[in-house]
Amino acid sequence: MTQGKTLIIVLVTLVIGFGAGFTLRPIIAPAAPSAAAISAPAEPRGTQYFAAHLDEARQVVAQCAEGTVRGAECANAEQAVVEAEGRDRFKRFMGN
Structure with missing residues (x-):
């Protein structure tokens, strides 16, 4: 039973971590400016x-x-x- 609980906790933690990573990615590391904005x-x-x-x-x-x-x-x-x-x-x- 403890292995089942541990597995569920690990999976829930991974899902929350990936979800937070995908959600916060634009804030943490903004996308690079486009080539049109940089070039002459x-x-x-x-x-x-x-x-x-x-x-x-x-x-x-x-x-x-x-x-x-x-x-x-x-x-x-x-x-x-x-x-x-x-x-x-x-x-x-x-x-x-």
């Missing part, structure tokens, strides 16, 4: 975006020179800045 934008911003936002393009070019930003955004931002400076020089040359 999937595609680099284009030259047209940087042409419309020259201050941001200049910041990106400066960050590229420091080495903190890499990739296609560097080229796009640099191209937008060079084109804007070229247009300004042309306007000054033409007297506009």
Whole structure:
């Protein structure tokens, strides 16, 4: 009879323990953030975006020179800045 009681107590304890573990798991160890929340934008911003936002393009070019930003955004931002400076020089040359 004592073996039967012991077995029932062990089974009830295991069921309560597993149930509590599954219930409290999200609280004890939250799930890792998704990859979409961590990663940067999937595609680099284009030259047209940087042409419309020259201050941001200049910041990106400066960050590229420091080495903190890499990739296609560097080229796009640099191209937008060079084109804007070229247009300004042309306007000054033409007297506009």
